[in-house]
Amino acid sequence: MDESRRGFIGKAFGAVAAAGGVASLIAMKKTWDPLPSVMSAGFTTVDVSGLEANKLEIAVWRGKPVFILKYTEDMKPTDGRSVKVGDHYYSVMIGLCTHLGCIPGYEGDKKMFKCACHGGEYSADGVNTFGPPPRPLDIPPFKIDGQTLVLGEEGPEYKKMTAKA
Amino acid sequence: MKEFKILAVIMALVGITYYGIEPYAHSVMHPEVAEADFTFKDLKNVDTSLAGNAENGKVLVEANCIACHAIEAAGYPAVMPNADAAASYGVVPPDLSHAGRVYDKNYLANFIFDPVSAMHLQHKYAPDSGKAFPMPSYNWMSAQDIMDIVAYFQSIVPKMTEYKAQHKATFETACGRCHNMKYAGLEATTPADVIKEHMGATPPDLSQYIKSRGEHYLHSFINDPQVLLKGTSMPRVGLTEEAQKEVIAYMEEIGDSKKAERETLGLWVMAYMVVFAFLAYMWKRKIWKEVH
Amino acid sequence: MAEFKKADSMLEWFDQRLGVVNFMKVMMTEYWIPKNINFLWAMGVLLTMLFTMLLVSGIFLLMYYKPDVNMAFDSVNYTIMQEVAYGWLFRHIHAVGASVVFLVIYIHMFTGIYYGSYKKGREMIWISGMLLFVLFSAEGFSGYMLPWGQMSYWAAYVITEIFGGIPFIGDELVVWIRGNFYVADATLTRFFMLHVLLIPLAILGAIVFHFYSLRFPHVNNEEGEFFDFHEESEKYLAGNKKESKVIPFWPVFLSKDVFVMGVFLIFFFYLVFFHYGFAMDPINFDKADGLKTPAHIYPEWYFLWSYEVLRGWFFEIAGISGKDLGLMAFGFANIIFVLLPWLDRSPIVKPANQRPMFKYWFWIMIADLMVLTEFGKLPPTGPNAWVGFGASLTFLVLFIALPFITKIEAKKAGGK
Numbered sequence: 044m045d046e047s048r049r050g051f052i053g054k055a056f057g058a059v060a061a062a063g064g065v066a067s068l069i070a071m072k073k074t075w076d077p078l079p080s081v082m083s084a085g086f087t088t089v090d091v092s093g094l095e096a097n098k099l100e101i102a103v104w105r106g107k108p109v110f111i112l113k114y115t116e117d118m119k120p121t122d123g124r125s126v127k128v129g130d131h132y133y134s135v136m137i138g139l140c141t142h143l144g145c146i147p148g149y150e151g152d153k154k155m156f157k158c159a160c161h162g163g164e165y166s167a168d169g170v171n172t173f174g175p176p177p178r179p180l181d182i183p184p185f186k187i188d189g190q191t192l193v194l195g196e197e198g199p200e201y202k203k204m205t206a207k208a
Numbered sequence: 209m210k211e212f213k214i215l216a217v218i219m220a221l222v223g224i225t226y227y228g229i230e231p232y233a234h235s236v237m238h239p240e241v242a243e244a245d246f247t248f249k250d251l252k253n254v255d256t257s258l259a260g261n262a263e264n265g266k267v268l269v270e271a272n273c274i275a276c277h278a279i280e281a282a283g284y285p286a287v288m289p290n291a292d293a294a295a296s297y298g299v300v301p302p303d304l305s306h307a308g309r310v311y312d313k314n315y316l317a318n319f320i321f322d323p324v325s326a327m328h329l330q331h332k333y334a335p336d337s338g339k340a341f342p343m344p345s346y347n348w349m350s351a352q353d354i355m356d357i358v359a360y361f362q363s364i365v366p367k368m369t370e371y372k373a374q375h376k377a378t379f380e381t382a383c384g385r386c387h388n389m390k391y392a393g394l395e396a397t398t399p400a401d402v403i404k405e406h407m408g409a410t411p412p413d414l415s416q417y418i419k420s421r422g423e424h425y426l427h428s429f430i431n432d433p434q435v436l437l438k439g440t441s442m443p444r445v446g447l448t449e450e451a452q453k454e455v456i457a458y459m460e461e462i463g464d465s466k467k468a469e470r471e472t473l474g475l476w477v478m479a480y481m482v483v484f485a486f487l488a489y490m491w492k493r494k495i496w497k498e499v500h
Numbered sequence: 501m502a503e504f505k506k507a508d509s510m511l512e513w514f515d516q517r518l519g520v521v522n523f524m525k526v527m528m529t530e531y532w533i534p535k536n537i538n539f540l541w542a543m544g545v546l547l548t549m550l551f552t553m554l555l556v557s558g559i560f561l562l563m564y565y566k567p568d569v570n571m572a573f574d575s576v577n578y579t580i581m582q583e584v585a586y587g588w589l590f591r592h593i594h595a596v597g598a599s600v601v602f603l604v605i606y607i608h609m610f611t612g613i614y615y616g617s618y619k620k621g622r623e624m625i626w627i628s629g630m631l632l633f634v635l636f637s638a639e640g641f642s643g644y645m646l647p648w649g650q651m652s653y654w655a656a657y658v659i660t661e662i663f664g665g666i667p668f669i670g671d672e673l674v675v676w677i678r679g680n681f682y683v684a685d686a687t688l689t690r691f692f693m694l695h696v697l698l699i700p701l702a703i704l705g706a707i708v709f710h711f712y713s714l715r716f717p718h719v720n721n722e723e724g725e726f727f728d729f730h731e732e733s734e735k736y737l738a739g740n741k742k743e744s745k746v747i748p749f750w751p752v753f754l755s756k757d758v759f760v761m762g763v764f765l766i767f768f769f770y771l772v773f774f775h776y777g778f779a780m781d782p783i784n785f786d787k788a789d790g791l792k793t794p795a796h797i798y799p800e801w802y803f804l805w806s807y808e809v810l811r812g813w814f815f816e817i818a819g820i821s822g823k824d825l826g827l828m829a830f831g832f833a834n835i836i837f838v839l840l841p842w843l844d845r846s847p848i849v850k851p852a853n854q855r856p857m858f859k860y861w862f863w864i865m866i867a868d869l870m871v872l873t874e875f876g877k878l879p880p881t882g883p884n885a886w887v888g889f890g891a892s893l894t895f896l897v898l899f900i901a902l903p904f905i906t907k908i909e910a911k912k913a914g915g916k
Contacts, residue, residue: 052487056490074590078583215539221870225873233877417785419785469588474774475773478766485759492759
């Protein structure tokens with residue numbers, strides 16, 4: 044009698060104690076979460092109306108550089124990658140090499156990006172063309188609002204793009 | 209049995225010590241003061257039983273008040289930027305949109321009649337002090353005219369549907385010209401150096417005042433600062449009891465925003481500990497049965 | 501290298517490499533505790549639990565606290581209390597825990613004094629315990645500074661100022677301690693270092709030593725009875741559990757401790773969630789202002805008795821100023837408890853209620869400490885000042901008289 048009764052109560056008590064421990068761990072995990080002020084600050088607004096064609100504009104979104112490149116007349120937009128704002132096309136991409144995260148430089152005369160760290164190359168629409176980068180430059184969530192881009196918000200155009208890919 | 213006796217002794221000694229150093233000591237340091245008076249019965253210069261005519265009030269307000277005061281709700285914007293108004297008057301004159309709601313009728317009427325005595329600032333603006341309160345007194349106006357003005361202000365109060373927005377509006381009306389509230393992102397509308405000059409000391413930031421002063425103290429203090437802080441430059445602002453509750457509610461929303469979460473979780477945790485203690489007792493009994 | 505045969509179970513694998521089976525016996529299942537004890541014997545485990553809670557809650561506070569005079573207050577009262585998920589909970593646990601730990605320390609300490617658990621071989625346990633009291637006091641004091649409220653600032657100012665009373669080197673010493681002429685950023689950051697690193701390490705070391713020193717003389721019991729632990733443990737291991745005078749630490753002793761802990765935590769969490777003003781004084785929710793002392797200033801409750809001994813002397817006696825008398829009395833009060841094993845001249849280990857003279861000494865001391873605590877909080881004006889003086893004087897007299905009282909008591913008992 045003793046062993047099994049004590050065994051049952053011991054197990055029940057142990058289970059309740061463990062439940063308390065798990066609840067504490069969950070609370071502790073949440074304490075590590077990024078603060079509400081950090082999450083709400085994850086939006087950047089960019090006005091593209093005054094941009095020069097073929098001149099790279101760099102915005103900052105969530106601490107990362109975002110490349111915004113207005114196309115010239117002869118640059119062809121890529122389906123599923125180029126963004127149309129008003130009458131012009133733009134590349135909107137996170138300016139971090141998909142290989143190991145360096146910031147590639149833009150060469151306007153060749154209309155391509157080159158990464159100094161390990162020689163990776165991308166075309167103007169951000170598609171990786173040479174070297175170690177495993178995939179094209181990432182496209183951040185964006186929303187088109189007239190002549191402004193709101194980085195961080197998923198607009199319908201972004202949703203369509205990511206659905207296609 | 210014996211252990212209960214030991215526990216009783218400990219609880220008694222701790223209880224006596226606790227009583228002495230908390231409730232008792234604090235009552236010595238903060239003796240009770242007179243009840244807050246929301247009728248402002250010391251103010252008797254205007255016959256407030258007169259029914260006010262809001263239309264005539266509007267005419268009077270246009271003639272007498274909007275030269276200095278903004279009234280956004282009635283379409284009168286501020287005459288000049290806050291910094292300039294502060295430089296001219298020592299403090300930014302309040303926007304009067306919510307005045308008819310937050311200020312007590314008796315107080316408001318008497319304030320118009322004689323601002324300094326309504327605010328209990330006679331010690332600061334004594335005749336021989338050389339200081340003049342920026343707003344003139346309207347003791348030359350008839351009681352009927354004053355009540356008309358009050359009726360007008362009551363008629364233009366904007367309807368607010370969301371209670372949190374109303375709490376904020378009341379706070380900004382009653383306190384926002386002089387006090388910062390950093391945690392709400394609010395800066396006093398009067399620039400810091402000007403308000404310090406005007407008041408003699410910088411009005412404190414109110415972000416944590418709900419924690420440092422508490423509801424009980426604030427209830428008495430806001431109603432008449434002189435009772436708890438004699439000689440202070442802070443005016444009695446004449447809030448109704450309802451408006452004062454809104455100010456305190458807002459201070460709580462900004463200064464103690466986790467209160468609801470704390471009180472809910474507290475009950476769950478205590479309930480858990482009761483279950484824990486019960487099971488611990490059952491387990492202890494089983495184990496000690498063998499050794500007793 | 502020792503020969504390692506293939507282990508038959510995971511337990512055996514660990515035992516071959518770490519000696520876990522023996523370790524468990526020594527630390528737990530064959531660590532013998534007397535059976536005739538009451539729930540006061542659970543205070544040690546309660547303290548270990550509270551210290552762990554302080555450590556863990558402190559770790560999470562440390563993630564967000566900023567030790568800089570411009571950022572400290574808001575990092576606590578905005579970021580931690582209102583932005584961080586459960587930040588308010590960790591702060592409340594930390595503040596209430598820091599206050600309640602002293603309640604349990606005092607109960608634990610006075611239990612030791614009551615039952616004579618500081619003498620006859622237990623002196624090192626007592627001394628390491630008093631060292632822990634001093635370390636916890638320093639930890640509490642340094643921690644209280646960190647929120648950088650009005651009480652934080654002025655407590656730090658007043659207490660560091662005390663060192664100015666030391667002859668010759670006093671003034672320079674105060675500046676050296678503060679790192680500046682007044683309590684400034686330098687003071688905050690060094691107290692932060694003390695609170696977060698140095699003192700916790702010292703506490704951990706002292707706890708280990710305290711537990712170690714317990715092993716040789718064994719834990720005391722309700723009657724102060726001496727018995728042969730080896731003999732009694734043999735009885736228990738032979739299966740004679742009811743007759744044996746001892747119980748193993750695990751599971752028997754700890755099962756009762758855990759129950760006491762469970763009941764205690766109901767009370768503790770009530771304080772954490774609903775009644776925490778005594779541990780988080782409202783005055784400390786005003787940001788520190790070096791140009792404005794609060795109207796009412798007082799230390800945390802557990803320092804009040806000591807604070808009153810310091811300020812209870814308000815007039816000159818025999819050419820020594822009240823301030824210096826207070827300083828000397830304060831120094832005396834903080835050392836004298838350590839010397840208790842040698843002030844008690846009676847070798848008898850018995851609970852106070854069975855010692856004809858000591859029992860009066862004990863309860864008068866308790867009453868005196870309660871009076872000192874109360875008057876340490878009240879404004880020291882009028883009759884309060886005289887009561888405070890009387891209580892401070894009584895404290896000195898009590899401890900000076902103790903050797904004489906216990907000597908007489910021992911002689912009477914020896915003559916019986």
